[in-house]
Amino acid sequence: MDFLQVCGLRRSIRIFRPWQQVEREKIQRILEVARLTTCPGNLQPWRAVVVERDKLSSQDREALLAADNYQGAHVQAPLWIYWFADVDGSTAETFRQRVHELVDLGALPTFYGWTHETIDLAIVKGETAPEGMPAIHTLIHNLPREAAAAVARQETVGVCAVATLAAVNEGLGTCLHMAASADKVPVLKRVLKVPEGWEPVWCQLVGYPAEEREAGGQRPRLPFETIYFDGAYGKPFTRDPKVVEDLTKEGLLQTPMPKPGRFEELKHLARMLGFPL
Numbered sequence: 001m002d003f004l005q006v007c008g009l010r011r012s013i014r015i016f017r018p019w020q021q022v023e024r025e026k027i028q029r030i031l032e033v034a035r036l037t038t039c040p041g042n043l044q045p046w047r048a049v050v051v052e053r054d055k056l057s058s059q060d061r062e063a064l065l066a067a068d069n070y071q072g073a074h075v076q077a078p079l080w081i082y083w084f085a086d087v088d089g090s091t092a093e094t095f096r097q098r099v100h101e102l103v104d105l106g107a108l109p110t111f112y113g114w115t116h117e118t119i120d121l122a123i124v125k126g127e128t129a130p131e132g133m134p135a136i137h138t139l140i141h142n143l144p145r146e147a148a149a150a151v152a153r154q155e156t157v158g159v160c161a162v163a164t165l166a167a168v169n170e171g172l173g174t175c176l177h178m179a180a181s182a183d184k185v186p187v188l189k190r191v192l193k194v195p196e197g198w199e200p201v202w203c204q205l206v207g208y209p210a211e212e213r214e215a216g217g218q219r220p221r222l223p224f225e226t227i228y229f230d231g232a233y234g235k236p237f238t239r240d241p242k243v244v245e246d247l248t249k250e251g252l253l254q255t256p257m258p259k260p261g262r263f264e265e266l267k268h269l270a271r272m273l274g275f276p277l
Contacts, residue, residue, distance in 0.1 A: 005251035006169045011215040013173030014073040015269055016207035021052070022079045026170045030081075030206070033166035034159045042098045042107075045089030045152035046159045046201075049192045051080040060191050067180035067188050068203065074177055076273075077205035082179055082188070083160050084198035085152035092143040095136075096123045149199060156201040163204055173209030176202045210269055217257030 001009075027050060034046070053061060068074045088094070099108065099119050108114035113130040121127040126141035160176055167174035179200035180188040188200055209215070225236035247253045270277050 008252040012175040013209045015211040016076040017210045018076040020208045030166040034163040037162040045086045046156040047084045049082045067184035077207045079206040081204040083202045085156040087149045087197045090148040090152040160202045175205045179203040216262035217259040218254045
């Protein structure tokens, strides 16, 4: 599918066909795309546990659903991908190792100052990085664990955004859910047997949508000129109507919700799935 069409079709699907399983090859394709997403320092601090709902024991299935307050979409979706932030994957030492690797492979140009020596002096000893490099002596040297956790979380959020697009590209519906309420995180970790240093970020629900793929239309967004600025805050970045026209033709900009018939569709789905009207 064309990239712009994938972005335009992305919805938070919340009504799934609970009886239709997701093919293993499609699961792998989603994970392969996520694996290659961008990440500062090539840290890749995200981890994921793939859970096929119907392969769980009844006890574990109930525990994981209870951790998310039995949300309807979670109950229906046949595939749950639990995304975690590995705090140990964002430490100063991990930064150092990954950046060394990037230098050795030619991803970071030495003519900008990237060498093993400058990296170690900045990260290990806190000496000022030379011009042409980021200020890693202030960013990474003596990086506190809470900062490492914040980096791991923000990069995991980023990979989740990519994973949702990958799912759409496979013709699937997807939605990001709270993995567990704060008091249920220990239960989540116990059931999934994850290390203590992994922090839950999102549970990505995946399946074939029972609702129309466009799910009632494109969700409302803030006006373009209120969120983008030209040169400095206060001067809106002017939206070109011709670009809007082209993006509409290319499938990025689609019919805003609610599309005609959306509420009738919801009533039909409620009856079909046994929910009260």
